[in-house]
Amino acid sequence: MKTALITGVTGQDGSYLAELLLNKGYKVAGIVRRSSTETFERIQHFVDHIELVQADLLDQFSLIEAVRITKPDEIYNLAAQSFVPTSWNQPVLTGEFTALGVTRMLEAIRVVNPGIRFYQASSSEMYGKVRQTPQTEDTPFYPRSPYGVAKAYGHYITVNYRESYNIFAVSGILFNHESPRRGLEFVTRKVTNTVAKIKLGLEKELRMGNLDAKRDWGFAGDYVDAMWRMLQQDEADDYVISTGETHTVQRLCELAFEHVGLDWQKYVVQDPAFYRPAEVDILVGSPAKATEKLGWKPTVTFEGLVAMMVEADMARWARNIRNAE
Secondary structure (H helix, E strand, C coil): CCEEEEECCCCHHHHHHHHHHHHCCCEEEEEECCCCCCCCHHHCCCHHHCEEEECCCCCHHHHHHHHHHHCCCEEEECCCCCCHHHHHHCHHHHHHHHHHHHHHHHHHHHHHCCCCEEEEEEEHHHCCCCCCCCECCCCCCCCCCHHHHHHHHHHHHHHHHHHHHCCCEEEEEECCEECCCCCCCCHHHHHHHHHHHHHCCCCCCEEECCCCCEECCEEHHHHHHHHHHHCCCCCCCCEEECCCCCEEHHHHHHHHHHHCCCCHHHCEEECHHHCCCCCCCECCECCHHHHHHHCCCCCCCHHHHHHHHHHHHHHHHHHHHHHHC
16 A cells, blocks of 8 residues: 655645545545644545644655655645735745745655655746747746746756656646636636626626636646656656646636526626736647656546536535525
8 A cells, every 4th residue: 555645635636636546545644734723625525534744834844754754655745825816925935835845845755765756736837928839848937926936946946856866756737727626716716606606696796807818727636647647657757737728718707607597798897906917828738748658638628627617616605595594
């Protein structure tokens, strides 16, 4: 039985990855930060089947202790300050978590057991002002946010530890991946959640920023499978994980409203307050290498993803209304 340690286990990706690994027969441990309130909503249905360990990406010694206690074969570093708009308001904290946190975890591996295999969650936001389309593993980075800059550091420090210490360390350059477990602050979930509330008479409008921005959106459940596949290879390498398709934010709105029988133009209001200081106009990745080397392909279409998320939010709000009655 293999043991996996996941940072960010209570997040969207962490919850799907933990489920996947449990189904594969792994012993799963997850790092959680000390807090007066528990945020275990996404993992509540299997929390009794995993080990939770208190540690913090800001604290080197707690990470070393977590690795010593759990004795993992694989570590998946998914924790970060991952909301792009917040990275402009908290750039230093974003750097501490999203950049230096990677170094601290790699150092814990180097100190405790260099034989541990390590996965780093890199991001398409590293491409930013893109140099070529579609983006591949060889496309130069040009990040346009403190978050993107921090992720670029995390990516390169992972490469550096692989080459300097012969640690099996890989980065998955994941393009936007969504699900019903996505946080409400992210644009896809903001759209599907508000559409559900409008349909049920709880809201009257959806305020949005740039509707022309284009993204490559996939299903998070598919993407965690790619993470696992990367750590099963004979050689450590980095991979772009994406669908290879791009859609505008406007198309996201159109599909979500269509799913509940409404006209998006009657409800969507563009608000300059939601524009980024430096916009990333288009992101679309080429999954060719992942398909060839990992045998990975996405299984959920963009249309299917939007429908899945709208349905989940409709069901949740309908439950809330029933419970309030």
